[in-house]
Structures are given as C-alpha cells and as structure tokens.
Amino acid sequence: MRTQKEDHLRSIAQELSKDLDDGVSPLRRKRPEEPLPSRAQAIEAVELLRSALFPGFFGAEESGPESALYHVGASLDSAQRILTEQIRRALCLFCDTRTPCEECRDKSSGAAAFFMRTLPNIRKLLAGDVQAAYEGDPAATCPAETIFCYPGILAITYQRIAHELYELKVPLLPRMITEHAHSLTGIDIHPGAKIGPRFFIDHGTGVVIGETTTIGSNVRLYQGVTLGAKSFPLDKDGNPIKGVKRHPDVEDGVIIYAGATILGTVTIGKGSTVGGNVWLTDSVAPGSKILQVQPGGKS
Secondary structure, X not given: OOOHHHHHHHXXXXXXXXXXXXXXXXXXXXXXOOOOOOHHHHHHHHHHHHHHHOOOOOOOOOOOHHHXXXXXXXXXXXXXXXXXXXXXXXXXXXXXXXXXXXXHHHHHHHHHHHHHOXXXXXXXXXXXXXXXXXXXXXXXXXXXXXXXXXXXXXXXXXXXXXXXXXXXXOXXXXXXXXXXXXXXXXXXXXXXXXEOOOOEEEOOOOOEEOOOOEEOOOOEEEOOOEEEOOOOOEOOOOOEOOOOOOOOEEOOXXXXXXXXXXXXXXXXXXXXXXXXXXXXXXXXXXXOEEOOOOOOOOO
C-alpha cells in the first residue's frame, strides 16, 4: 500500500514527465528511447586524447618509447570507441527516424574514424601553442610548465579537439567539450572559432571568443578579452538568424591586451596592438596601435 508521501512524489513525477511528450515543449526529444550523449563520457574521451597528444604528461607515465607507443595506442583505441558511441547518441538526438537508425550508426563510425586522422595536425598545432606560451611569458621556466599549469593551453587543447568535431558537423559534443574547459579555466572559446598556429592566451580568465571568429598565426591575448558579436540579425519573427558571420577577424601577429572588447564583423589588421580596456567596433589597418584615450586627450 502506497503512503501519502509516495502518492505525492508520484504525482510530481507525472507532472514533470508529461512535457516530454508535448510536441511544443523545448524539453521534448525526438527519439526518447535513445540515450542522450554523456558529458562524462565525452570528457573522458578528450582526456584520453590529451594523454595521447602529450605523451607522458597525463595518464600513464611512460618509461620509454615502446611503453609510450603502447599507452598512446591504448588511449586512442579507447577514445575512438567512446567517441563513436557518443557521436551516435548526438546524431540520434536530432534524427527523425523512429526505428533503430543504421544511418546514425554508420555516420558516427565514419566521423570518429575521420576525426582520429586529424590528431597529428592537432598535435602539430598544440606544439606551436606550447612554444608560443613559453616564449611569450617570461615567467615560464620551460615548455612543460605551460602544458602542466597554464589554463590557456588546456583551453586551446580542448578547443582544437572540439573544432575538428564541429567541422565534421557533429552536434552537441563540441560544445560540451569547450564548455567543460570553460568551467575549468574561465576561458570561453566556441568550438566553431578558427584559430591559427602559435596561439597564446596569457592568464586567460574571462576571455570570450565567439563562434565565427577567425584568428591568424602568432596571436596573443590577455585576460578579459572579448571577441564577440555587436548585434544579431533577426528573422521575420524577431529571432536571431543562426549561422551567419558576426564576430571579428584577427590577423597574424596581433596582440590584444587585458580587458579589450572587440565586437562585430571587424578586422584587426596584421601586426596591430590593441591596448587594455579598449572598446572597438571598427576595423583597424595593419600595424595599428589602438590605445584607450586618457583624460586630457592623451592616448
């Protein structure tokens, strides 16, 4: 015989569950019989990849080349297996098929395999990021310190992994990955942002880089920098139009100091310097120095 408390909780459970079948509810799932992607599993896959991209720094402590090869191979195998399943779940979340969908399964397997082939290029980019961090920060005692300790290296590692999945049009997982890095570091980089080699974020807390941002090579950002959108074009119903260019383009060799805010579809020309706390909504020519105007008209 159910107690009054059990009846009370059952009533609440029924109330909370009924929206899942409501055709207009934002909580409704197209295929409720399929499990949702697992954030924990996605992050486990990324951590396995990080141990493969930086052998000996994370995960198993390899003692020699043969041991390293074994552990890297094992990490890659586990990561691909996890990603294949999580990609399948993400695809099923947006799939209209009501029966077991072989197409989602085939797509997930192909996407995971293709993604794994991008890892050597990701590793090359990350090696450049590490070197840029070491060379760009006089407080860094060695490149290994930046790998172990710098939030910017963790954030760009996650973003470069997520970006390749984003380019493969894998839904949901890329954002899960970058938002996890955001929660750990305070650095918010959308997986869609295109970031060139030797990228360095010094300190990093409060950095925001929007989806359609492009960043060239040898770019350095400091804490609190925003590369954001100035405004959002709206459709006939007043909703923001998705998938359009709305963030800045930062060319090679640019330095942007702490607290600067750059908004809209503007271009920061090659070799420019943007000073701290500058608010910028216009493009600047290559080689420019944009400084905050001080009282008395000095800049």
